[in-house]
Amino acid sequence: MSISPAALRRLMRELSELEKSPPEGIRVQTSEDNILDVVGIIEGPEGTPYAGGYFKVKFRFTEEFPAAPPKCTFATKIFHPNVSSSGEICVNTLKKDWKSTYGIGHILVTVKCLLIYPNPESALDEEAGKLLLEDYQAYASRAKLITSVHATPRSKPVEFLTPSISNDQSIEAGPSSASPSSASIPSTQIQTTLPPPLQSSPPILVTSKPQFQTRSSSPLSTALSIIPLTSSPTSNKETSNLNKERHPSPSPLSTANANIENDRTKAGAAAMEKNKMSLVSSTTSPTPKAVKRAATGGGATNAEKRKKALKRL
Numbered sequence: 001m002s003i004s005p006a007a008l009r010r011l012m013r014e015l016s017e018l019e020k021s022p023p024e025g026i027r028v029q030t031s032e033d034n035i036l037d038v039v040g041i042i043e044g045p046e047g048t049p050y051a052g053g054y055f056k057v058k059f060r061f062t063e064e065f066p067a068a069p070p071k072c073t074f075a076t077k078i079f080h081p082n083v084s085s086s087g088e089i090c091v092n093t094l095k096k097d098w099k100s101t102y103g104i105g106h107i108l109v110t111v112k113c114l115l116i117y118p119n120p121e122s123a124l125d126e127e128a129g130k131l132l133l134e135d136y137q138a139y140a141s142r143a144k145l146i147t148s149v150h151a152t153p154r155s156k157p158v159e160f161l162t163p164s165i166s167n168d169q170s171i172e173a174g175p176s177s178a179s180p181s182s183a184s185i186p187s188t189q190i191q192t193t194l195p196p197p198l199q200s201s202p203p204i205l206v207t208s209k210p211q212f213q214t215r216s217s218s219p220l221s222t223a224l225s226i227i228p229l230t231s232s233p234t235s236n237k238e239t240s241n242l243n244k245e246r247h248p249s250p251s252p253l254s255t256a257n258a259n260i261e262n263d264r265t266k267a268g269a270a271a272m273e274k275n276k277m278s279l280v281s282s283t284t285s286p287t288p289k290a291v292k293r294a295a296t297g298g299g300a301t302n303a304e305k306r307k308k309a310l311k312r313l
Contacts, residue, residue, distance in 0.1 A: 002063070003036070003061050003062075003063060003065050004063075007061075007065050007066055008035070010066065010103075011035070011036075011038075011061070011104075012035060014103045014104055014105065015028060015030055015035075015038065015104070017105075018104065018105055022105075023105060023108070023109055025042065025043035025045065025112060026040065026041070026042055026043070026105070026108045026109065026112065027040070027041045027157070027159035027160060028040050028041070028104065028108075028159070029041065029056075029159065036061050038058075038059040038061075038104060039056050039057065039058050039059070039075065040056070040057040040058075040059065040104065040107075040108045040111075041054055041055070041056055041057075041157055041159055041160075042054070042055045042056075042057060042108060042111060042112050042115070043160065044115065044147060044151065045112065045115055045116050047116075048115055048116055049139075049140040049141075049143035049144045049147060050078070050115050050143065050147050050151070051147075052147065052148070052152050053076075053147040053148070053150075053151030053152050054076070054151055054152075054153060054156075054157055054160075055074060055076040055078055055115075055151050056074070056075040056076045057072055057073070057074055057075065057089075057107075057108065057111060058072070058073055058074075058075045058087075059071070059072055059104065059107075060072075060073075066100045066101075066102075066103075067100055068098070069093070069094045069095070069098040069102070069107075070094075070104075070107070072089055072094055072107060072111070073086070073087035073088055073089065074087035074088075074089065075087065076150055076151050077146060077150040077151070078143075078146065078147070078150070078151065079125070079128055079142055079143045079145075079146040079147075080114075080115070080118060080125065080128055080143070081118045081119065081120045081123040081124070081125055081128040081129035081132055082114055082118055082119055082122065082123060082124055082125075083124060083125060084124040084125060085125065088124060089111060089114075090119075090122050090123075090124045091110055091111065091114055093106070093107060093110045094107065118132060120132045120133050128142075128143075
């Protein structure tokens with residue numbers, strides 16, 4: 001049975017990829033004589049009755065491939081609800097759920113999942129399906145027995161001697177594969193390839209240190225720079241009022257005599273001011289007490305004159 005050249009090229013490309021980086025627990029066997037003679041090997045998943053066994057799945061491609069799925073059968077005897085006694089596999093991927101983008105790897109991964117989660121509702125082996133639903137221990141012991149007899153070799157198949165490359169390992173291998181090229185470059189060469197701005201020897205802080213010192217050490221200059229050069233009339237009035245309210249304090253460098261003289265002049269000026277005020281008040285309006293004293297003084301002088309006249313007589 002032959003397939004189209006495009007399908008043949010696609011099949012060859014997929015087989016080479018599966019040989020280089022196969023999925024976990026899955027390998028493929030090919031024949032040099034016939035490229036369409038493909039056999040997949042599935043390792044029994046751990047924790048299942050099929051652990052330790054290796055099951056072969058044979059592929060048969062039709063002319064409709066990849067539009068139609070290939071025919072897949074178990075070449076190794078297995079006790080499973082979804083595998084008939086003749087090796088036919090009942091899985092939706094090989095029937096109504098098939099897509100032309102699927103390939104050999106996808107089919108083998110689906111069959112491996114079927115070994116982990118059997119579906120007794122669509123059983124091809126009725127005995128296995130009934131036993132799975134009624135007595136799982138009896139089903140597991142029967143499946144283990146058949147696996148040990150028909151699917152467990154004395155040694156691992158040759159295809160499983162090379163470990164599979166998972167996605168995590170391929171990601172980790174990417175940086176490590178690129179590391180030798182970067183490690184082979186000497187440090188001097190890396191330094192010389194840096195751009196000129198990154199190779200500046202003196203730091204910027206050293207060159208700008210005197211500027212920071214001059215700014216911090218002269219606060220008066222900063223204060224003067226804040227004061228505006230042109231003053232408004234209101235600011236002039238405020239400055240004049242402040243000058244009037246200020247009292248001159250004696251200079252600490254002047255002598256005590258100068259301070260005493262200033263006090264004397266201030267006291268003399270105050271006494272003169274007081275005398276002027278008293279003279280002005282006496283000339284303007286005499287008080288009633290002064291008028292009474294003048295009247296009494298005039299009466300006393302008249303009485304004395306009378307006494308003196310009587311004495312003369």
